[in-house]
Amino acid sequence: METVITPAGITLAFDRYVGGDAGTVIVIGGAFSYRKFPKMVELAEKLADEYRLTVINYDRRGRGDSSDSPGVYDVDNEIDDIAAIVEAVGGSAALFGWSSGAGLALQAAASGRVPGITKVIAFEPPFVVNHENFVPPADLHVTLHKLIAEDRRGETVKFYMTKGMGMPRAMVAVMRFTPFWKNLKAVSPAAGHDWAIMGRFMTGEPLRAADWSGVTVPTLVISGAKSGDLLRTAARAATAVLPDAQHVELAELSHNPNIAILTPSAGEFLTGTAQFAG
Template sequence: MQTVTSQDGTTIAFDRIGSGDAGTVVLIGGAFGYRQVPNTVALAEALAEKYGLRVINYDRRGRGDSADSPGVYDSANEIADLRALVEVEGGAAALVGWGSGAVLALLAARSGAVPGVTDVVAFEPPIVVDPKDHVPPTDAEGKLRTRIAEGKRGGAAWYYLTKIMGVPMAVAGAMRLSSVWKGLVATADSTAHDFAVLKPFSRGETLRAEDWAALEAPVLLLIGGRSAPALTKGAERIAEVLPDATLRELPEVSNDPVAAELAPAIGEFLTRAR
């Protein structure tokens, strides 16, 4: 484990995997994720070993070994975290994200605040462009933050799953009874950061090309052929409005892919020039 200090003084922990002969990539996990999740580690190792990439596998603020900024939740801070990581790795890197991490990757590349973003890969960014799909309640942000401030991690995890992500109650209930629940509760405080990233794109509103014109880096949008349509609409729409985007469907993949299903598409895209 290594660390870097972000602009606001928050310590961000990361692992560096691979030689980097083919370039550097930063992996950006989604809600409840952290760098030691086995599937994330497997993806990092596959990209390093099979494609010659140097992979930065980090803990987003508020989870794992990274520090937090309690009560301060702003996507600009997470973009600054990415800038610190890219700078410490030489000033150039691709960003690869999934879930809320996919949206964060797109925002970072669009912002201009992270110089040196060479490419972006985004797997199913949960952007809600259809008001008929699940839209979080208008007071979701306040209710989530209140649960976190009161130390109700289980309540925060449940609220994020059901009210913000739209996971059906029966499915969330099964998760609460399974072995995964402990991990969700452990990282529940960080979901306020996830929602700070997603909130502007959770309202069922269409995307405008003029709002994304600044994102000039090549972007690969990945969707799973077995994912629910609501989970792929956002990726399909943002592919239409970005200046340089490719949309690719992975036919046998669901919204919870394993590393072996994602690594080839990501690795081939990031090493295409070579």
């Protein structure tokens, strides 16, 4: 484990997987993820071993071994965290964002606050761009912040998964009896950061090209054919408003992805060895 302290005093923990000289990519997890999440580790290892990339897998603030800003939820803070990571690993890196981490990666690239971003991969950013499927309540943050402040972690997980992510209540109820429920509760306070990132893009309204005009680097948007219509629609909508984006939908892939299926498109795009290269 390595760490970097941001200008705001946040300690960010990360692991560095050195595969070769094909460039650096920072992996950005989504809601309830953390750097030791098994599929995050598998993705980092495969990109390093099979594509000679240096992969930085970090704990976003409020997760794992990184510190937090309790009660302060602002996407600009997490963009500044990414800037600190990029600087710490050499000043140049691509971003691979997963779910809300994809939303964060795209906003970081659009912001102009992170020098050195070379490419972006957005794996199923959970934008809600119409009213045909699930739309979170506009006042979700009120209850979410209250649950976090009162340290009601199990309730935070259930609330955000059902009201913020649209998961069926029965599915979430079953999760309570799985071994990883304790890990979900451990990172549940960070859900406030995920909503700060995604909330204004989950209203059921179309994405606006003006919000994404700053994403001038080559971008690959990935979706899975086994994912729900909401996520697949979001991927197409994101691709349409990004200045330099391509979209690939992978058969047999879902939002809980088979990393062996996900990795080739990502690795080939990042290393410029396939049709997806910018």
